[in-house]
Amino acid sequence: MTAAIAPARRLGLTGGLRNSFTLTWRSLLKIPTNMEDLFSLSLTPIMYLLLFTYVFGGAISGSTHKYLQFSLPGILVLTVVLATMGTGMMLNADITTGVFDRFRSLPIARWAPLAGAILGDAIRYVISIAVTLGFGFILGFRIEANPLAAAMGCLLLLVFALAMCWFSALIGVVMRAPQAVQGFGYLLMFPIVFGSDLLVPVSSMPGWLQAFAKVNPVTYLTDAERALFIGGPAATPVIRSLLCALGIFVVFAPLAVTFYRRRT
Amino acid sequence: MRGLAAGWQRAVRDLTAPPVTMGGMEDVTNAIEARGLVKRFGKTTALAGVDLTARTGTVLGLLGPNGAGKTTAVRILATLLSPDAGEARVCGYDTGRDAHQVRQLIGLTGQYASVDEGLSGTNNLIMIGRLLGIGRRETRARAAELLARFELSDAAGRRAKTYSGGMRRRLDLAASLVGRPRVLFLDEPTTGLDPHSRNEVWAMIRQMVADGTTVLLTTQYLEEADQLAHDIAVIDRGEVIATGTPDELKARAGGQVLEVTPADRADVAAVAELLETRTGGRPEISAESGTVSAAVEDGKLLPEIVRELDLRAIELAEFALRKASLDEVFLALTASRPEAAPAETAAAAAAELDRSAS
Numbered sequence: 001m002t003a004a005i006a007p008a009r010r011l012g013l014t015g016g017l018r019n020s021f022t023l024t025w026r027s028l029l030k031i032p033t034n035m036e037d038l039f040s041l042s043l044t045p046i047m048y049l050l051l052f053t054y055v056f057g058g059a060i061s062g063s064t065h066k067y068l069q070f071s072l073p074g075i076l077v078l079t080v081v082l083a084t085m086g087t088g089m090m091l092n093a094d095i096t097t098g099v100f101d102r103f104r105s106l107p108i109a110r111w112a113p114l115a116g117a118i119l120g121d122a123i124r125y126v127i128s129i130a131v132t133l134g135f136g137f138i139l140g141f142r143i144e145a146n147p148l149a150a151a152m153g154c155l156l157l158l159v160f161a162l163a164m165c166w167f168s169a170l171i172g173v174v175m176r177a178p179q180a181v182q183g184f185g186y187l188l189m190f191p192i193v194f195g196s197d198l199l200v201p202v203s204s205m206p207g208w209l210q211a212f213a214k215v216n217p218v219t220y221l222t223d224a225e226r227a228l229f230i231g232g233p234a235a236t237p238v239i240r241s242l243l244c245a246l247g248i249f250v251v252f253a254p255l256a257v258t259f260y261r262r263r264t
Numbered sequence: 265m266r267g268l269a270a271g272w273q274r275a276v277r278d279l280t281a282p283p284v285t286m287g288g289m290e291d292v293t294n295a296i297e298a299r300g301l302v303k304r305f306g307k308t309t310a311l312a313g314v315d316l317t318a319r320t321g322t323v324l325g326l327l328g329p330n331g332a333g334k335t336t337a338v339r340i341l342a343t344l345l346s347p348d349a350g351e352a353r354v355c356g357y358d359t360g361r362d363a364h365q366v367r368q369l370i371g372l373t374g375q376y377a378s379v380d381e382g383l384s385g386t387n388n389l390i391m392i393g394r395l396l397g398i399g400r401r402e403t404r405a406r407a408a409e410l411l412a413r414f415e416l417s418d419a420a421g422r423r424a425k426t427y428s429g430g431m432r433r434r435l436d437l438a439a440s441l442v443g444r445p446r447v448l449f450l451d452e453p454t455t456g457l458d459p460h461s462r463n464e465v466w467a468m469i470r471q472m473v474a475d476g477t478t479v480l481l482t483t484q485y486l487e488e489a490d491q492l493a494h495d496i497a498v499i500d501r502g503e504v505i506a507t508g509t510p511d512e513l514k515a516r517a518g519g520q521v522l523e524v525t526p527a528d529r530a531d532v533a534a535v536a537e538l539l540e541t542r543t544g545g546r547p548e549i550s551a552e553s554g555t556v557s558a559a560v561e562d563g564k565l566l567p568e569i570v571r572e573l574d575l576r577a578i579e580l581a582e583f584a585l586r587k588a589s590l591d592e593v594f595l596a597l598t599a600s601r602p603e604a605a606p607a608e609t610a611a612a613a614a615a616e617l618d619r620s621a622s
Contacts, residue, residue, distance in 0.1 A: 007357070007368035015397070022394040030382040033423065098378030102439065105342045107367035108395050 007107070016109030020116040023103075027120020037086070041124055045079040045132035049139060052199060060200060065140055072136045073153070073225035074198035077218060079128045080157050081193055084164040085185040087121050088172030092181045095173065095263065111257045114173075118165040125161045129154050145231045153228030156241060160221050163245035166252040173260040198222050217244035295320040295447050295478035296341060300350035303336050310336040312502040313350065318447075318478055318495070323469070325493030326482040327594070333502040334482035335375060338451045341480065342372045354447055371440030375451045379435050381425040385416050388424060388435060392442040403442075410438040414468070430461035437468065448472060450481045454488060466491060486594055498597055506597050514587040522566070524573075525555040525582035532556060534578060542569055555582070 011019075031038065049068075052075060057067035091114065094100045103113045133141075133154075143150045168185060175181045195209060196202075196218040202210050213219050220240040227234035296318035303311040311333045318324035326334050339345040341352050343363040351358060357365040379388050386407050393403030411420045414434040419427060424435060433453065440448060450469070454462040469492055473479055483489055489496050490510050498506040498513070506513060522543075526535050532554050539547040539558040542565055547558035560566070566585065573580065 007365040010364055018397070019395055022391060025394075026380065026383065026387075026391050029387060030380075033382055097381070098374050099380050101344060101374055102372065102378045102392075103395075104344050105367060105370060105372040106392070106395050106443075107364055112395075 011107065011109055016112055016115075019108040019112035020119060023113055023116020024119040027117055028123060031120075031123060037124075038127075041083065041086075041127050042131045044082075045075065045128055046135050048075045048078060049132065049135055053139060056199065068136065068139055068141050069144075069230060070226075071199055072132070072141045073229050074222050075136075076129060076132050076153075076157060076225055077222050078193055078198055079132055080125050080161045081164055081218065081221075082186075082189060083125060083128050084121075084161055084168045085182065085189065086124065086168075087118060087165040088168035088170075088175075088181045088185055089178045090121075091117055091169055091172035092175055092178045096177065100260075110261055111253075114166075114169050114253075114256055114260060118162060118169065121165060122158060122162060125158055129157060143229055145227070145229055149228045149234065152238075153225050156221070156224060156228070156238060160217075160241060160245045163249040163252075166249055166256050170252050170256040170259060173256055173263055192216060193218055196222060217241065217248070220244055293320060294318060295355055296324065296353070296480055298337070298341065298350065298352040301337065301340060301347045301352060302349035303333075303340065303345065303347050309502050311340075311347070314499065314502070314504055316341075316352075316480075316497055316504070318480055320478050321473070321476055322494035323473055323479040323481055323492050325489035325496040326480060326499055327484075327486065327489045327493075327496055328482075328499035329484060331501075332499045334499060335451055337499070338372075338449050338480065338482055342370055342449050343367055344372075368443075369446045371443065371445035371448045373433075373436050373440045373448070373450050373453055375455065379424045379427075379432055379439060382423060384421050384423055385411055385427070385435050385438075386420045388439055389442055392439050396443045398443070406442055410441060414438045415464070430457050430464075433457060433461065433465065434468075437465065441472070445477065447478045447480070450479060452482055452484065455484070462488075498594065500597075506593075511587065513593045520560055520563075521557050521586050522560045522569070523555050523557045523582065523584045523586065524569075524580065525553060527579040527581045529554050531578045534576065535573070538569065538572055538576075542572070560585070 049072070052071055053064050053068050056071075057064035061067035061070055091100075094113070094117070100113060104110075171185050171188075172181050175184060196213050196216045198218060202213045202219070205213060217240075220237050221244070223237035224234060224241045226232065227237060294317050296316060298314060298316040301311050301314040301316075302309070314333065314337055316324065316326070316337065326337060328334050336345065340347050341354060341359060343359050343366050346360050351360070353359065354366045355369050357369070359366050380391070383391065389407035389410060390403050393406055394400075398406065408417075408420075411417050414437065416431060416434060416438070419431060424432060427435065437450075437453065440450075453469070454465050457465065466488070469479060469481070479492075481488070481492060493510060495507065495509055496513055497504050522539070524535050524539065526532055532549060535556045536547050536549055539556055543558045543560055545558055547556050549556050563585075570583070
């Protein structure tokens with residue numbers, strides 16, 4: 001009988017990781033049952049590809065195929081980075097429905113509910129990446145670098161997304177309602193995502209915007225993805241992207257956990 | 265087998281009283297002890313120095329109107345909030361410093377059923393079991409056992425989203441029991457339930473207490489506190505305004521009530537007149553049942569009244585002395601308190617609602 005055992009004083013890192021994996025399992029169980037999420041997750045990249053390729057393609061690159069080769073790595077970044085907002089919204093829903101109250105009354109690591117949700121979200125990004133690449137191939141996109149580099153490109157996207165999730169999680173635990181998370185999140189994300197060379201070359205922008213775009217982590221990531229999928233020097237943008245991911249994680253993960261713990 | 269072993273262990277523990285203290289931290293007489301709890305939210309004071317004590321193995325009823333501070337008190341005791349002043353202990357462990365230990369000993373069922381709607385009943389319970397570090401196979405067995413006990417076996421594989429309010433509440437209760445908690449916090453466990461579901465929840469609470477669990481129950485319903493609680497703390501506007509057993513509280517509200525029902529309706533007026541002259545108060549007459557009731561301060565009056573009734577040859581259907589109901593107590597207690605500014609109480613109520621909703 002558990003009650004006869006004196007309670008343990010603390011929970012180690014392995015205990016916390018075990019808690020997180022249990023909560024990852026919980027997130028994964030819910031993916032097939034949440035049809036709306038699956039729908040928007042797979043239809044959004046398809047819409048981006050069709051719109052950007054056929055609306056902008058001719059104007060920007062002179063041909064839709066040339067533009068697709070340029071924009072697809074950017075659309076991968078766009079899809080995955082915007083999809084991280086889902087993490088904040090789902091966390092917020094867990095908080096507002098009281099599910100997190102139960103978690104907080106359990107003897108589990110304080111960061112486990114956030115880490116578990118974020119790990120569970122990784123599968124959502126894998127779906128996004130797969131749909132974008134698959135539909136891109138149908139439209140005529142071809143990988144020009146070697147397949148191993150392209151695989152590394154997918155992995156890098158995943159790593160960056162998992163870091164960005166903590167930023168989304170912070171918004172999720174600070175905001176009062178899921179709708180506010182969505183509204184506020186997109187308001188912050190749009191300039192960061194589009195103020196980059198994600199869809200157009202930086203050279204066409206005014207000077208002040210170029211200055212911003214050149215230090216924007218999204219630009220580093222897009223450059224890295226282009227290099228890994230199409231070819232070109234990859235080392236610098238990949239290292240910069242990884243450093244940005246690390247920086248985002250180091251800043252936002254503790255903030256998210258702190259605000260989550262403080263939330264009453 | 266497990267239940268049997270647990271039963272034996274309990275029996276042995278009970279026989280070897282006084283119970284052993286564990287690690288010098290265990291307070292075996294009072295599973296819950298709170299001293300001077302203060303909690304403010306901005307300008308509103310949710311708790312203004314609350315003391316609470318729950319004896320191990322009993323039910324403490326925390327009774328009060330909406331916005332009185334009940335939920336805030338529970339959230340502090342369940343380690344979800346830290347108080348601005350005062351301290352709280354659960355089984356001897358401080359809810360702040362030893363929060364991790366406290367969490368291993370408690371179960372919490374909130375005012376709003378906090379089950380994961382996207383998961384099935386079974387998976388909700390398995391998730392909790394796994395988080396508590398219970399083995400895979402044991403968790404599965406425990407989930408099945410609890411679902412059966414709460415009559416949810418038929419819906420075990422269905423997502424909680426499809427459950428009715430009563431079913432959700434039962435699942436929530438089951439979730440708080442997965443870890444066999446020693447102390448259970450139930451925040452308005454029957455609010456919004458139909459009478460049938462409410463009775464089921466009551467039966468389950470009684471069962472848990474019989475198994476040795478200490479329960480802190482908040483409720484707005486006097487009947488619920490009367491039915492379940494060994495001790496009651498009446499809380500109003502962040503303060504405990506009365507404590508005692510249900511009987512003590514009833515006795516405090518002005519003694520007892522004599523109820524006399526004559527066999528013949530024609531005698532009602534005569535009985536009323538007799539009670540009025542003897543007790544000095546105006547008796548109440550129930551037109552429906554023909555029962556005449558009057559408050560009695562002095563028990564010595566009863567033989568006189570019986571003799572007089574006999575003398576007048578009034579035949580009786582019923583003659584009963586009962587304690588004042590908790591409703592009467594509650595009204596007496598809250599009515600005698602000076603009114604706070606209405607805006608302040610409304611704000612406190614709103615703050616409380618807001619918190620429980622988030």
